[in-house]
Amino acid sequence: MGFGDLKTPAGLKVLNDFLADKSYIEGYVPSQADIVVFDALSGAPSADLCHALRWYNHIKSYQKEKASLPGVKKPLGQYGPAGMEDTTVGVPAVKDEEEDDDIDLFGSDEEEEDEETKRIKEERLAAYNAKKSKKPALIAKSSILLDVKPWDDETDMTKLEQCVRSIQMDGLVWGQSKLVPVGYGIKKLQIACVVEDDKVGTDQLEELITAFEDYVQSMDVAAFNKI
Amino acid sequence: MALKELSSLEKCLGLKKPNKYSTQGEKKVPVLQNNQGSALVGLVTIASHLVCEAQRTELLGDSAEQRAVVQQWLEYRVTRLDGCSKDEVKVILKELNQYLEDKVYMAGNCFTLADALMYYGIHHIVMELAVEEKERYLNVTRWFDHIQHYPGVRHHLPPVVVLRNRVYPSSQH
Numbered sequence: 001m002g003f004g005d006l007k008t009p010a011g012l013k014v015l016n017d018f019l020a021d022k023s024y025i026e027g028y029v030p031s032q033a034d035i036v037v038f039d040a041l042s043g044a045p046s047a048d049l050c051h052a053l054r055w056y057n058h059i060k061s062y063q064k065e066k067a068s069l070p071g072v073k074k075p076l077g078q079y080g081p082a083g084m085e086d087t088t089v090g091v092p093a094v095k096d097e098e099e100d101d102d103i104d105l106f107g108s109d110e111e112e113e114d115e116e117t118k119r120i121k122e123e124r125l126a127a128y129n130a131k132k133s134k135k136p137a138l139i140a141k142s143s144i145l146l147d148v149k150p151w152d153d154e155t156d157m158t159k160l161e162q163c164v165r166s167i168q169m170d171g172l173v174w175g176q177s178k179l180v181p182v183g184y185g186i187k188k189l190q191i192a193c194v195v196e197d198d199k200v201g202t203d204q205l206e207e208l209i210t211a212f213e214d215y216v217q218s219m220d221v222a223a224f225n226k227i
Numbered sequence: 228m229a230l231k232e233l234s235s236l237e238k239c240l241g242l243k244k245p246n247k248y249s250t251q252g253e254k255k256v257p258v259l260q261n262n263q264g265s266a267l268v269g270l271v272t273i274a275s276h277l278v279c280e281a282q283r284t285e286l287l288g289d290s291a292e293q294r295a296v297v298q299q300w301l302e303y304r305v306t307r308l309d310g311c312s313k314d315e316v317k318v319i320l321k322e323l324n325q326y327l328e329d330k331v332y333m334a335g336n337c338f339t340l341a342d343a344l345m346y347y348g349i350h351h352i353v354m355e356l357a358v359e360e361k362e363r364y365l366n367v368t369r370w371f372d373h374i375q376h377y378p379g380v381r382h383h384l385p386p387v388v389v390l391r392n393r394v395y396p397s398s399q400h
Contacts (some may be wrong), residue, residue, distance in 0.1 A: 021369045021389065023331045028376040054329040061336040140388040197388075198358065226354070 002077035006040045016049040018081050023055070025079050031071030033079055034059045040076050077123065140197040143175075145190060145223035148209060148216055153185035160215040161189055167208045171199030190222065197226075229257045229270050232347045235382035236274060239343065240281035248273075254310070270309075270344070271301045278340055286340045296334035300341035308348040316352055320364045323349075327366035331373070338377055346374045350384050361389065 003018070004011035015037070019025075026033035038059045045052035062069065150160055157179055165174050175192035182188050195205075202221050209219045230248050237245055249258050251268065259267040259276070267273050278286050288294035307319060327333075333341040353361070353371050361368045372389040375381045 020365055021372070023369060023373040028373055050328050054331065057329070058331045058336055 003037070003080040006037070006076070007042050012041075012045055012049055012052060014080065016045065016052040019051040019055045023058075026071065029070065030059060030062050031069050032073045033071055034062075035066055035069060036073050036076055037079055141194055141227040142197055143192060143194050143223075143225045143227055144202065144205075144221060145192050146205070146209070147180075147220040147222045148189040148191065149182070149218050149220075150186065150188070150215060151217045153187070155215055157187055157189060160212070161191070163212040163215055164189065164191060164209055167205070169200050169204070169208075171196035172205075194227070229255065232344075233257060233270070233273060233277070235347070235380075235384075236277055236343060238382055239379040240277055240283055240286075241379075242277065242281050246277075269305070271305055274301070274340060274344060286338070286343075288334055288339055289337075290335075293335040293339070297339050297341040300333050300345055304341075304344045304348045308345070319349075320352070320360075320367055323370075324364040324366045327370045331370070333370075338374075342370075342374050342377075343380055346371065346380060347384070350387070354385070354387050 003014045006012060006015065024030055024034050025037050034055075038056070041056065044056050047053060146164075148160065148164055150157065161177055164177075173194045175194060177189060177191035179187040180190050193205075202224070206219050210216055230250070233248055234245055246259055249260070250256060251258050256268060257270055257273055259273045261267065267276055275287065278284060288297040307315070311319060332338055333345055349367075349371070353367070356364075368389055371387065375384075375386055
């Protein structure tokens with residue numbers, strides 16, 4: 001966690017990216033977390049870091065109520081995007097870390113393990129666990145009805161259906177299917193599936209289905225409903 | 228649509244007794260019958276009345292400037308947002324995105340009626356946005372996510388998922 005050194009342009013850029021889709025450092029109300037980061041900045045961010053500037057001006061307006069904001073002040077390194085190196089004051093300089101690496105290469109002794117690396121490891125673990133526990137958030141799903149058309153009326157529709165159902169993807173669940181006559185004895189396969197929006201897209205599905213060139217002439221999306 | 232919104236607004240404001248609304252005209256403009264016999268017509272009119280009834284006039288803005296901004300967005304909601312066509316949606320989103328670049332709330336530094344009504348009005352648009360579009364109008368998404376988590380606002384509307392890890396590289400800075 002941590003933003004890096006907030007007195008450097010690199011750290012400010014991390015803060016800016018972090019705040020691009022958030023109104024506050026933590027949660028949806030101003031809290032002590034915002035005050036901690038606010039105090040760590042040496043001044044208002046420049047105008048090209050528009051999100052950081054927006055947040056800065058907003059938090060500045062809460063200056064009078066600083067003490068009454070909810071939350072508990074945590075060390076600066078606890079805030080910010082997970083996975084960032086915590087380079088706030090108190091972390092050893094790069095030279096020390098290199099030395100650590102050397103020792104590790106040759107098999108470190110338990111006592112040699114730097115306290116800082118242990119702390120960083122623990123922080124990363126806590127961030128990972130926090131992220132995992134937040135997982136049962138809403139997953140956007142959609143129900144898609146696909147029309148798969150064969151080449152002619154002699155195509156084996158059961159084989160076609162098997163091919164389509166053999167497509168396995170993370171976030172894709174096949175549902176009911178039925179054969180709908182189109183004319184001249186040709187039937188198209190209408191099959192439903194439930195997908196997670198973030199993981200599966202209709203273009204991907206189309207590519208995978210039309211890959212079965214022997215059976216599938218084309219594929220269309222007949223209906224697309226968000227759940 | 229407007230009626231559900233008004234009842235959600237009542238709950239948000241903490242009004243105990245729900246009012247009975249009716250609609251008039253083909254645009255289904257909401258009407259509130261007063262005890263004195265006169266009627267309040269129009270979403271913004273009724274919403275402002277409810278705010279006064281709940282004694283939460285700060286939701287209409289503190290300073291004169293803030294009040295003006297709140298009124299501006301209430302009007303925007305009714306004239307531009309309601310019943311807009313597909314092409315106008317893009318224009319509206321672009322305008323909002325630009326406006327919200329340096330603002331956390333629609334007007335000033337606190338939640339106002341403008342935020343609530345704009346949220347209700349734009350919900351059906353944001354719900355249909357693809358992930359890529361939500362990234363393009365990042366400020367709108369950020370404001371929207373913020374308002375929908377504000378206690379008491381999101382009643383009858385399903386929450387919209389906002390992807391936290393940015394998928395598309397930032398094209399704005």
